Amino acid sequence: MTRLLIERLGGFAGFGLPGSPLKSRGELDLSKLPPKVREAIEELFNKPPSAEPTRPGPVHPFRYRMTRQTESGSQTVEVPFDAVPSVVHESVKDVLD
Amino acid sequence: MCTCFIIPRDVLTQLSQDPELAAEVRKNLLDTAHISHELRELRTQAGLLTSVALASVDALEVVAAAPAVTVYDCKHTFTLPGTPVPNPGSSADPTAKRTFNETTGVAKFYKDVFGRNSIDNHGMTMMSSIHYGKNFNNAMWNGSQMIYGDGDGTIFIDFTNGDDVIGHELTHGVTQHSLQLEYKDEPGGLNESMSDCFGSMFRQWEKNQDVKHADWLIGHDIIGPTAKAKGITCLRDMAHPDAKHCLAPQPTKYSQITPGMDPHYSSGPPNLAFHTACMEYGGKSWDHIGKVWYRALTGSGAIPKMQMKQFAARTRQVAHQLYSGTPAVAAAVDKGWKHVGL
Numbered sequence: 001m002t003r004l005l006i007e008r009l010g011g012f013a014g015f016g017l018p019g020s021p022l023k024s025r026g027e028l029d030l031s032k033l034p035p036k037v038r039e040a041i042e043e044l045f046n047k048p049p050s051a052e053p054t055r056p057g058p059v060h061p062f063r064y065r066m067t068r069q070t071e072s073g074s075q076t077v078e079v080p081f082d083a084v085p086s087v088v089h090e091s092v093k094d095v096l097d
Numbered sequence: 098m099c100t101c102f103i104i105p106r107d108v109l110t111q112l113s114q115d116p117e118l119a120a121e122v123r124k125n126l127l128d129t130a131h132i133s134h135e136l137r138e139l140r141t142q143a144g145l146l147t148s149v150a151l152a153s154v155d156a157l158e159v160v161a162a163a164p165a166v167t168v169y170d171c172k173h174t175f176t177l178p179g180t181p182v183p184n185p186g187s188s189a190d191p192t193a194k195r196t197f198n199e200t201t202g203v204a205k206f207y208k209d210v211f212g213r214n215s216i217d218n219h220g221m222t223m224m225s226s227i228h229y230g231k232n233f234n235n236a237m238w239n240g241s242q243m244i245y246g247d248g249d250g251t252i253f254i255d256f257t258n259g260d261d262v263i264g265h266e267l268t269h270g271v272t273q274h275s276l277q278l279e280y281k282d283e284p285g286g287l288n289e290s291m292s293d294c295f296g297s298m299f300r301q302w303e304k305n306q307d308v309k310h311a312d313w314l315i316g317h318d319i320i321g322p323t324a325k326a327k328g329i330t331c332l333r334d335m336a337h338p339d340a341k342h343c344l345a346p347q348p349t350k351y352s353q354i355t356p357g358m359d360p361h362y363s364s365g366p367p368n369l370a371f372h373t374a375c376m377e378y379g380g381k382s383w384d385h386i387g388k389v390w391y392r393a394l395t396g397s398g399a400i401p402k403m404q405m406k407q408f409a410a411r412t413r414q415v416a417h418q419l420y421s422g423t424p425a426v427a428a429a430v431d432k433g434w435k436h437v438g439l
Contacts, residue, residue, distance in 0.1 A: 011235040012262070013253065013316070013332055014345040014361040021327070022252070022344055024234075059269040059280055059288070060237040089175075094234050094252055096327060 002030040004041065005067040008092045009078075012060040015094070026091030030068065037085045041066075044084065048077040064088060163208070164215035165222040166200045168193050171229045171244075178242060179226045192227045192257050196245065199263040200225055206264070206299045207271070210383050211391045216270035218395075223267065227257060236262055238269035251323040259318040260303055265296030277399040282356055284403055286363030291394055293364060294371045297335060298383045308375045308382050316344070335372040338365035351405060351438040366437040367405060374433030378426060385426050386433075389416045409434040 008024035009016040015024045030038050045068060062081040066088070067074055169179035170193065182188055185197035200223050207213040214220045225243040229235075233246025236256040243266050248254045256262055269292050272278055278288040293315050301311045316332030330342040338347035347365025348354060354363045371390060375382045393411040400407070413434070416427035 010359070012237065012256070012266070013234060014359060015234075017345045017359055017362055020345040058237060058239045059292075060235060060266070061239075062235060089230075094249060096252055096324060096329075 003069040004028040004030050005069065006088055006092055007065040008062050008081075008094075009065055010060065011062050015062070016065075021097040022094070023097055024062075024092045024094045026088070026093060028087065028091050033087065037087055040085050041088070044079050045075055045077055048079050049083050050080075162214075162220060164204050164220050166197055166204065167222055167224045168196050168200075169224070169226045171226050173228055173231045173247075175230055177226055177229075177239075177244065178224065179228075182227075190227075192245075192247070192255055196225050196227055196243075196257045196263070199257070199260050200243070200267065202260070202303060203264050203267045203299055206302050206383075210298075210302065210387065211395075213271070213391075213395075216267060217274040236266055238266045238273075240273070243267065248319060248321060251321045253319050253321045253324070256319050259316055261293075261296040261300040261315055261317075262319060263296075264299030265292040265315065268292040268295040271295070272394065275395040275399075276397070276403060277401045278403060279401045280360060282358070283354065283363065283405050284401060285360030286354065286358070286365075287367060287403060287405060287408055289360040289364035290367035290371070291390075293333060293335060293368050294387075294390055298387050301381070302383055305381075307380055309379075311382065313372055320344075333361070333364075333368070335368040336376075338369055349437065354405070366439070367408070370409070370433040370437045370439065372433075373436045374429045377432050378429035385420065385423070386429060389419060389426065389430060392419060406439060409439040 004027065006026040006028065007016060008026075013022055014020055015022050030041065033041070044066070063078055064081065064084055065076060065078045066084075067076040166185075168182040168185035168188075169177075170182050170190070171177065171179035182190065182193045182197075185193045186201070188194045188197070204215055204223060207215070215223060223243075224241070225245065227245050227247075229244045229246050231247075232249040234248055234253045234256075235244075235246045237244045243263075245256045248256055259265075269288070272288055272291050276287075276291075278284040278291070280288055296315065297311070297313060301308075304311075313335040314331035314333070315335065317330060320329055320331065324344065328342055329344050332344050333347060334340045334343050337343075338349050340346065345361055347362055347368070349365060349369055351366045354366065371386065375386045378386055381387075389412050392415045393408060396415065397411065412430050413427065416430040420426035
């Protein structure tokens with residue numbers, strides 16, 4: 001099993017800000033995803049698109065911090081909101097810690 | 098990079114080639130991939146056009162005497178802009194009606210108080226998309242339009258409920274068409290602060306409140322019951338940035354700002370500087386101090402990497418220039434910045 005830990009960050013309300021109880025978290029089992037979706041996510045780890053904001057451009061976009069955990073270790077990337085498949089959007093739940 | 102918030106094109110294209118899907122489904126996926134790509138390119142180009150246009154000409158031809166205000170319904174999808182809402186000002190959908198009315202209000206605020214014709218000062222259409230995503234806890238300016246989620250009903254309610262939220266987001270457009278502050282580090286904190294300052298001013302102007310009666314809370318009207326039960330009353334408090342009733346407490350001193358800090362965090366000190374200046378001078382926030390901030394934001398062209406020290410100096414200079422016969426204005430501005438260590 002390859003666990004994918006997902007955190008959605010940013011936005012107008014500042015999800016994941018220091019000192020903020022506002023979090024958005026999710027988890028997926030990569031091995032249970034359809035092959036094409038799994039490949040799309042793995043490509044984000046191999047070649048992560050920049051999550052840095054451009055100028056002029058969008059303000060308050062969400063971005064995702066994803067960590068995949070395998071037997072050989074873990075790897076974390078941050079990617080723009082629109083770079084991920086819909087299953088990632090659907091996996092996260094907004095909570096107040 | 099852009100905020101299309103749609104399924105990545107690669108996934109759409111791959112799915113369109115899946116033989117297990119019906120032919121019509123595969124055609125729809127391919128069409129969506131093509132359209133989404135073009136929309137993405139259009140949004141990127143819109144942003145680039147802003148920069149090039151502002152750098153190239155002294156005065157663009159006026160597009161319209163007053164801006165059109167349009168509202169689109171995303172119907173809980175991530176597809177932009179959505180379906181046009183006819184006559185949104187009299188829509189049976191309260192979100193559509195509220196978005197139209199408040200956006201029109203922001204246009205009037207900028208026109209009546211600052212003489213500004215829409216976001217770009219040339220009458221550009223003010224476009225909003227509502228019901229974006231499902232239970233979506235966000236509101237955004239994507240470079241060319243506004244986007245509002247409905248909130249999940251527990252942490253947040255409909256983001257269009259906040260008049261300051263609407264003013265805040267539209268002000269990001271104003272910043273894009275003036276100082277063009279980068280959305281990172283100190284310029285990012287200033288960018289966020291401009292939106293909080295003008296969003297709060299718009300809220301106060303709508304209610305005709307003076308500085309003592311204003312709540313100075315950002316996002317007060319979108320906080321949901323679960324958050325309220327935990328004592329949260331707002332996203333940010335311009336009067337007390339580090340207060341515990343804020344969903345996101347912020348620093349209060351410039352010395353606490355570090356490189357890479359999220360702009361929603363680093364906006365605390367400039368927000369407090371603005372609030373302090375307004376309270377010191379008194380009256381209505383938009384009358385004098387607001388006009389100083391507006392001139393500092395719009396009077397010098399694009400300075401994307403402007404630092405907070407520079408902006409503070411600019412407001413001090415503008416206060417002296419605009420109100421040379423009323424030294425209390427410059428004194429209030431000076432006190433505001435000194436309060437946060439600038």
